[in-house]
Amino acid sequence: MESNRPWFGRLIAALCSVPLLALAQSREPITIPIITPLSGAGAVLGQDIQKGVALGVEHINAAGGIKSMGGRPLRIEVVDTQGKPEIARVEMERLAVRNNAPMVLGGEISAGTGAAAQFAETYGLPFVNSAAANSDLLHRGYKWYFTEQITNEDEAATWLALLKHLAEKAGGPPPTVAFLYEDSPRGSVSAKLAKKLVESAGFKVVADVSYNRAERNLLTHVAKVQQAKPEVVMWAGYTEDVAAGLKAMQQLNFTPYILGAGGGPGDPRMPELVGAAFIDKVHLSTVDYFAADSERAKRFVVPYTKQYGQVPSSYASIGYRAAFLAKAVLEKSGKLDRAAIRSALQGLNIPGSELISPFKSVQFAPDGHNLGAQNAVTQWQDGRKSTVWPPEIAVKPPAPLRGR
C-alpha cells in the first residue's frame, strides 16, 4: 500500500531522526576488550583484574566518560583466555577481525601475552599490556605492542639495588644468595637476569633451583636450597607455589631473608595462607608494581576495600590501571581508529601524580616499553605490607639483613 503521508512530514521525521541518532551514538559506550585468565590455573589473576576493571570503569564513567568523544561511557569487555596462549590467540582473532576492536588491553600472563602480541602485530592492532613482565617481547621489534608494566629487567635492577643496600647496612662479608623460581617465562627470565646482575656485582650465588608451578610438594626443592645455606633467597613465583614453598620452609626450619618477585610473595592473602608470624620472620619482600599503602593508591584502595571487603592485590591494581590507561589513550586519540590510537600511545605522557602505581609516568619508548615504570619493594612487617624501597616512596625502612 502506498503511503499517503505528505512529503514534508517525511522530511521533518528525517530531520528529527538525525540529531536523535547522533545523540544515541554519543551515549553508546565505547567498548575496549581486555584479555585475562578468568578461569583455569591463572584465574586468581583474572578474577582480581576483573574487580579492578569494574571499579576503574565505574570511576571513569562517574567522572563523565571519554570527554574527547562527547562524554561517551567506557565499557571494558573482560575476555577469558583460561591462561592458555592458544586461547589468547583465538580470542585476539575474534576481537580483531569480527569485533573490529580499536585496541586490546592485556591482563594476561607472559606466555599468553606473547601469543597475543604476535597476533596484534600481524593485524596492526594496538595491544597494551599492563600485566606481563617478560621483557623478551620488547626485543622483537614489534610496532603495535606497548607495555605499561615493569619488566623483568626493571625487577632485576631493583632486586640488586635493595640487596646492595641491605649488604651495606649489615656490614661484614657480602651475603650469599640462592635463586628459587617457578619455571615459566615469568619466573625463569626474572631469575636469569637477576642472577647475572647479582654475580657481576660480586655476590656469590650458592643455589639455583627451579620448579614447576603445578608441583604439589616443594619440600625437596626447598631442602635443596637450604642445603646451600644462603643468607638471601631471591624467589619469583605465583601465589600457590609460594604458599607451598613457605610452608616447606617452615617445616624445614629454614628462615632466609626473602626477596621476592611475581604475584605470589606480595599476595595480600599470604598471611592467611601461611601464617603472619612466619612471613614476618623471613622478611618476605616483593618487587612490586603496586604499593597499597602509598598516598596515590588511596583513590583506588579505599573504595576497593569498601566494595570487596579486602585490600586490593597487585593483580587488582592492574585492572584499575588498564581502565585508566584506556581512557587516557582514547582522550588523546579522539577517535576509534587503530592508527590514531597507536599515535596516541606513542605520544602519551601521564604524570606519576595521576597514577595509582609507583611509576614516575606512563610514557612509551619506541620499542614500546614504559620509560616511567618504576618498582616499589613492599615487605611484610607486623602482618602488614609496607613499602620499603626505593627510599623516595618508602614508608618504612627495610628490615635489617643481620641481627634479626
Next chain:
Amino acid sequence: MITGALLVQALISGLLMGGIYALVALALALSFGVLRVLNFAHGDLLMMAMYGAVVLHRWLGLHPYWAIVVLALPMLALGWLMFVGLIRPVQHAGVLVQAQMTLGVSFVLQSAALMIFGADLLNVRTEMEMAVLRIEGVVVSVPLAIGFAVSLLISGALSWVLLGTDAGRRVRATAQDPDMARLCGVDVERTQRWVFALSVALLAGVAGCLMTFSHVVPTAGLQYSVLALLVVMLGGLGDLKGAFIGGLLIGIAEALAGVFLNSAVGPAVIYVLFGLTLLFRPQGLFGRGMEA
C-alpha cells in the same frame, strides 16, 4: 650437591605423598574395575570434597579429619545420584560417549566451584599443618604421615571387604564377568551402583587428608584426575594393588626428580615413567584384571 640426607628426605616425602596419590587412584581403579567406565570427573569430585572440608571448617570449625566423617555420607549420596542419573545411561555406550559425559561433569563442577567460591586459593589453617617429626636430620611432615596412614587403613579395609566378605565376593564377581555374576544371582546393577558411590565417598578421606596441608582452587580437580589416570594405568587398569603401588611410585619419582633435575624436566619424569611402562608392559605393572 646431592647429599644422602637430601636423598632420604626426598624418598620419605615422596613415599608419603605417594600414599595420598594411591588413595585417589584406588578409588578410580575400584570404579573402573567394576563398571568399566573411566571417570574423568574423579579429580573434580575430590575438589568438591576439598571445598566441603573448607566450608565445614569455616562454618563449624571442624578439623579436616572430622570433615572426612561428615562428608562421607553426602559424597556417597552424590556418587549414588551420579551413577543413577549420568553413568548408568551411558554405561553400555561407547568409550567416547562415556568420556564425553564424565568430562562434561568435570567442566560443570569446575565452573560451579569458580562461581561459588571464586578463583582464590582456599585452605584450612590448623595447628597440625606445620607439625613435623625430625629424625636424624630428616623432616617428616605429620599431616603427610597421617595421610599415608589413612591411605593404608582405607586400602586395608577395602582389601578385607573385597576378600573376606560376601559383598566383596559379589563385587569381584561383577568385575570379573558381569554376565556370569548375574547368572549366579548377583544383582549386578546394584553392586555397580554401590561401588561407584563408595569410590566417590572414599574421596572424602583424601580431601580431609589433603586439606590439612594443601589448598584448593577450582582447577585442582584436573590435576588429580590426570594423576589418578596415570597411576591407574601405570598399575594396570582396574587393579587395586597396582593402583596403590603405582601411587607410591609416582610420589617417589616426583620427589626424586626434584632432587636430581632442575627446571621443567622434573614433572616430565612421571610421564616418561608412564610411557616406558606402557611400552614394555601395556597392561600396566600389575595388569591382570581385577584383583584385591
